[in-house]
Amino acid sequence: MTSAAATSDSAAERSLGRTFLVLWLAISAVATPLVAVFVGRLIPPGNGSEQATSQVFDNQVLMAVSTPIFVFVVLFIVFAAFAFSNRTGEVVEGAPLRGNMRIQVLWMVVTTATVLFMAVFGTIELVGDGAGGGQGPTAAFVPSGSKDALDVQVIGQQWEFTYRYPSAGGVETPRLELPANTLVRFHVTSLDAVHSFWAYELGVKADANPGTDNVVYVRTKGPLTIHVRCAELCGLWHGYMFDTGAVVPKAAFATWLQRQRTMYGPVMRYLPKYAPSYVPDPQLRAG
Amino acid sequence: MTTTARKLLGVGLGIAVAGVLIGLYIANYLVGNTPSFRATPVAAKQREVSLTIQTVAAVGPQLAPNHPDWVSYLVRRQNGSWERSTVYTVPANALVHVTIYNFDGASGLRNPFLGQPRGLVGREVVDGKPVTVMPPDQPSHTFAIPQLGVLVPVAPVGDDAKNQCGYAPCSMSMAHRTVTFTFRTGKKGHYRWQCFVPCAAGFEYGFGGAMQTVGYMDGYINVV
Numbered sequence: 125m126t127s128a129a130a131t132s133d134s135a136a137e138r139s140l141g142r143t144f145l146v147l148w149l150a151i152s153a154v155a156t157p158l159v160a161v162f163v164g165r166l167i168p169p170g171n172g173s174e175q176a177t178s179q180v181f182d183n184q185v186l187m188a189v190s191t192p193i194f195v196f197v198v199l200f201i202v203f204a205a206f207a208f209s210n211r212t213g214e215v216v217e218g219a220p221l222r223g224n225m226r227i228q229v230l231w232m233v234v235t236t237a238t239v240l241f242m243a244v245f246g247t248i249e250l251v252g253d254g255a256g257g258g259q260g261p262t263a264a265f266v267p268s269g270s271k272d273a274l275d276v277q278v279i280g281q282q283w284e285f286t287y288r289y290p291s292a293g294g295v296e297t298p299r300l301e302l303p304a305n306t307l308v309r310f311h312v313t314s315l316d317a318v319h320s321f322w323a324y325e326l327g328v329k330a331d332a333n334p335g336t337d338n339v340v341y342v343r344t345k346g347p348l349t350i351h352v353r354c355a356e357l358c359g360l361w362h363g364y365m366f367d368t369g370a371v372v373p374k375a376a377f378a379t380w381l382q383r384q385r386t387m388y389g390p391v392m393r394y395l396p397k398y399a400p401s402y403v404p405d406p407q408l409r410a411g
Numbered sequence: 412m413t414t415t416a417r418k419l420l421g422v423g424l425g426i427a428v429a430g431v432l433i434g435l436y437i438a439n440y441l442v443g444n445t446p447s448f449r450a451t452p453v454a455a456k457q458r459e460v461s462l463t464i465q466t467v468a469a470v471g472p473q474l475a476p477n478h479p480d481w482v483s484y485l486v487r488r489q490n491g492s493w494e495r496s497t498v499y500t501v502p503a504n505a506l507v508h509v510t511i512y513n514f515d516g517a518s519g520l521r522n523p524f525l526g527q528p529r530g531l532v533g534r535e536v537v538d539g540k541p542v543t544v545m546p547p548d549q550p551s552h553t554f555a556i557p558q559l560g561v562l563v564p565v566a567p568v569g570d571d572a573k574n575q576c577g578y579a580p581c582s583m584s585m586a587h588r589t590v591t592f593t594f595r596t597g598k599k600g601h602y603r604w605q606c607f608v609p610c611a612a613g614f615e616y617g618f619g620g621a622m623q624t625v626g627y628m629d630g631y632i633n634v635v
Contacts, residue, residue: 279522281521281522281607282618282622283557283605284555284557284607286522286524296524298529298557298560298562315521315522316521316609316618317618359618359623360622360623360624360625360629361603361605361629364557364558364603367557367558388524388527390527390543390544391523391524391526391527391544394523394526394544394546394547395523395524396523404521404522
């Protein structure tokens, strides 16, 4: 190859590179805000609690970060198919591959910065309030106002969740109801197998392990219906282990709780004293 | 068609057939070993049916040759015979009057909360006496339809009762408790029912075997 031909090829490559760069930047500049704003907010769980809203925001940020990467990959495939296709059908040797230190360094800097940004961002989001996840018996990420949080115990058993309210004498109910605009501290546990308490609209998911108090913080917003599901394969009726609950105005919650105390008053004398978890003795046949 | 295409087609068909067979096996495991039973209409009453069932400590070789020692529910057919079925068909928006003859002893609940009947029309009645709550060490079984909010603890036969039934079929002259209650079905749907007492001996927490198999201590309520 002559020197003139090599110079010509190099100029053509730079031209292609510039074209690709301009296309990528232009498409990314348009697509990123559109995807982040309109697609990102459609990703679950919605805005049923502050933690859920925060998760939606996290999803929007992740979408914003990943959109240029996605555009880069797809655009490069399409661009290469057109720019580097051999239209003559002639079998020729491909262009020589050469290293480019500037591109390599840029690549490492950009990918490292992206990953570090996501690690720092995710950590900050988690540290704030626990992000609706189970934190084990001793929560490390506690939101402000936690000393006034409403304690609600979630008891998983094959195959139903029941709920205890220690602030109401430890009354137990088969339905989850919560007051609006309140910080709630769930204590998730199990009496038998491993379950997972997934309160979808609240953005809460926490494993229910026997003998363990798995603490979750969530701050409710306005009234809404909650769908609760078990998210851990726990036996024959795992797929049926779901129910609905509600976030209601504070006055309605107080009335409801009082009604539960009346309704389930007879069984309260047989309930064990409220505790972070229970390990029931084997009964007569079981164990 | 090329050889490669034929091979790919063969592999694809093989995977599809295997998937269908696995699906059929799972479906058969879940519902296939127990026939469906239609509840008996109550004479001269609109939208009221009755269901008479019994619980036995061991189902016996006659009704379950594969698992004769498993605890089980049985249902009474109109001709008076007992059948091992736990799939019941009842009408929508109707009253279902249930009678349970329990021939089994106490097992006890892991969660005492499940000792209080709920979701019923009227009261649970045991041997003619209404029940408000049952102590946690008492229930022999429960009959529960969580999606309908129905839960009924079943009173046990005493340990010292005479003429106890070893395995089904049990005669009505043998020691038993009679539990009656009524619940209202809602809209049409496919609901599951289960026992909440860990009554399956020899398994982790008493929730294996008969408790994990439709046709013994679990089943479906088809509301039609």
